[in-house]
Amino acid sequence: MCGRFTLISSSEALAEDFDLAEVADFEPGFNIAPTQDIDLSPRDGQTTLPDPDQRLLRVAGAERGWPEQPYLFRMKGRPVFALAGLHECWRGDGGEIIESAAILTTEANATLKPVHARMPVVIGRDDYARWLDPDIQKAAEVADLMQPCPDDWLEAIPVSTKVNNPRFDEPACIEPLA
Secondary structure, three states: OOOOEEEOOOHHHHHHHOOOOOOOOOOOEEEEOOOOOOOOOEOOOOOOOOOHHHEEEEEEOEEEEOOOOOEEEEEOOOOOEEEEEEEEEEEOOOOOEEEEEEEOEEEOOOOOOOOOOEEEOEEOHHHHHHHHOOOOOOHHHOHHHHOOOOOOOEEEEEEOHHHHOOOOOOHHHHOEOO
16 A cells, blocks of 8 residues: 545544544545644554554545555445554654654455555454553454455545645545546
8 A cells, every 4th residue: 555545534423433522623634645744543641562552543534555546445334444553752853752653554455455465454443442452462462453354344446646646635536537
């Protein structure tokens, strides 16, 4: 996967999907690139396996991938889904606090394999709490989550080459080609 994703759901929809009391308003993104600043959404505490304080769920409406033809990969029947991620907070050379995050990947499932060899680790809704559980201290206890999601969870939709430009952040990024 190229690492770009989409997040256009409302904060209310996210709160409902992730069983949260409240989600702060955010700017929707149709073509969010890896180096773009985004709000990190770690649980209280924050922060790689085996350190449970580094685990987070990165909420996405869709992921992107392409060799030549861009594709949008989205969850069938759901507006958002969660990607396994890691969060780190550290001090830069000038003493400034830098927050960074990474989305974990695994081998591609059958839906993504024609486009890319790897895919983000998709955490199923029933496993959100286990992924974030601070009492889980051993990587082996969540290793089963680090597998490709079932082939029927995601759909691949060809989209415009306009997404090749990371500065292009418009609804056309997610519109299926005719």
